[in-house]
Amino acid sequence: MEHAVADPQAARLLWLIPALPLAGFVVNALLGAKLQRAFGKRAVHAVAIAAVAAAFLVALACFVELLGLPAEDRLLHQRLWNVFTIGRLSVDFAFALDPLSMTLVLVITGIGSLIHLFSVGYMADEPSYWRFFCYLNLFVFAMLLLVMGDNLAVMFFGWEGVGLASYLLISFWYSDPEKAKAGMKAFVVNRIGDFGFLLGILVLFWALGGAWMPRQGGGLRATDYQPVAELRALDGDAAAAPAVAGVKVGPTLAFRELRDQLTIEETGVRKRLDGMTLWGVPVLALVAFLLFIGAMGKSAQLPLYVWLPDAMAGPTPVSALIHAATMVTAGVYMVARLSFLFALSASAMGWVALVGALTAAFAATIGFFQYDIKKVLAYSTVSQLGFMFIGVGVGAYWAGTYHLLTHAFFKATLFLAAGSVILGCHHEQDMRKMGGLAKHMPWTRWAYLVACIAIAGFPIANGFYSKDEILWKAFTSNHLALFGVKVPWLGPAIWALGLLTATGTAFYMYRSYYMTFSGTYRGGPEADAGHGHGHEGHGHTPHESPWTVTSVLVILAAGSVLTLFLGLPALWTHAPPLFEHWLEPVLAPATKLFEFRETDHSLEWLFQGLGVAAAFAGWLAARALYKDGRSEVPARLKARFTRAWTVVYEKYYVDELYAFAVVRPLARLAALLAWFDTHLVDGIVNLVGALARFASAISDVIDRYGVDWAVNGVANLTRGAGGALRRLQTGRVQTYLYGALGGALVVVLLNFLLQ
């Protein structure tokens, strides 16, 4: 149902939220280098941070505004201008804030501001400091467009924008070919997903508009959405149901218009789409699946996750902001935003949940044996994104979104703490060369520990609540299907896989914690010889990071704990979790389409207990094996199962598989095409050239012996005639006289003759 536009006063300032980071980007892009030279780095980061922080303040104001509205009317929107109108499709450049996008906007600008602040300390030695902040602002702008866009077109614009910003930031240190390559890899893999996303949008558009376009002499007027009654008349089905006033039916990209026509039964759109197929595939499942391919690319799900671990080549704040907290969750957001669409296809939901579960488990196992602290966190991110997709896949949209929120906090904390560690250890990322940092970097250590508790799933921090809710909803889900066939055991299977993954998560996170912070410092003077990076004054012992770094860590760690109150389960409080209640108006159209299995409370208690037990199991295993680096067991196990260890350590050779199955064939194809080009195409070109040369040779002969002969002949003739005639002019008067006499004689003779 179309909600009335909420207070237009507040909505008028909506554009400021994305415009402020855009302004920051423009200022730093155009003047950043000059500012940095004239006023130092302080000026650069002042602009960038002020832009994002101001956007955060505006977002907060909007949040207050939203809270003040009745739950059903929580919507601020602003239409800036019409981008284009083609036939019945009208695309506006419009923003909307409902509880879902509000959450994301607060995360992006809030955590974004903190990470900007963190970057001040982290990037202090970077010569092209301004470029970094310029890209960061660009990213925030694009991400806000993605989230606030009121239709798929604006969302897609942001979707591409974040891809660009991500590429720019991953290959920020572009002089290192490895890092430049990682950026390109991310961009290319994302393009594949984006292509699916775009196809999904186009198929959806086709399905909504194309289906009844060719009816009865191309019946519909190309003006606006058709009122339902008119549509029914065209369909020859007028008597069926009363028209629903105010619901536009037809092709549209705007979210609320899509939602209304798809979820309000009386429009008949859903019935029509249910019956439609494209190439034998139900069109709703196809649309959802294509859109999900976009999410796979952006949110690093199987099989398109390969770019995210490599994306760790970027500066650590980037990994925290883009590749953990915000951009990679865009896919989750998209599924939640289009929940009404995904909920219409049980197969699509089944696939989303299944891919999420497989990704979660797969990435977690890779995380077990990585030594690079950022790689561990990268695979952990992939795994946690899998959890979010389980959530939005099984229909627990609020839980998936809640996990997005909690993950944003604890993973940003983890990444920034890792960044702090890397800074403290003089740009060392290998955990084998760390250890014992707890006493050198107390703030960092505590922040990392709190985030570990959160991600592992102990009930004293936020991660437990979101993960537990997701797994519980997965277990009780009753409606998942694959290939159109209902699969009742899929939910419990996903739950079991998820629980194992949760154990693994606790294990690898505590492994990284113990390897980094417990025991004694293993990096030494010899380990980082040649590393200067402006830290000479600190010697070779690790050191705590500056206050801009630690304060951010403290705030984020506190957030990781405090946000747990948003998701206290109904089981405990006998009221729906705050966050579910907050998102309910947005998600209700989708969640009313299916039901979860009814179970009794004791089972839910049991499952919560299992979740905590999993966390304990993972923690204790990691503690036994890795605390203080004293245990010999890991080395023995590694020696015993070398082959298995290597396969996992080498990330299941997925990159090699891609190289073998995709990259090499493509390179071969390119080589073939190059051969074709150099031999065939060039051959033809050369043949044409040779023919032209031959023709010109003939032309040359004609020119030289024909045309030139004629031209020279005329000239020679003239010269000859002139040479002959000049003899007549002797200069002697008497000769002329002879001429005159001769002439006169001729005249006289002629006179006589003619008479």
Added chain:
Amino acid sequence: MTITLAHYLVVGALLFALGLVTVSTRRNAVGVLMGVELILNGANVNFVAFERFGNGLVGGHVFALFVIVLAAAEAAVGLAIVLALFQTSKSIDVRQADLLRE
């Protein structure tokens, strides 16, 4: 034997022809000038004869006087040219005076 117009005309034609031959064959510039005088006077004879045997007015005499004056002027100019020619080329041979050629 009466002297008719034809006699005068024959004398005039002879004078003209002799003058023409003189002008065209003489190498000496002064000779050429003298040939010109002969031609002019051949014409004069014709003028006067036509007047005498023609309409009896004085036009022919006037023309003859004009021609005499013209001949005097022509001789003066011609001799001046000959002098100049002699000064430049130390010769009054008209065949060598081909400066007009170029």
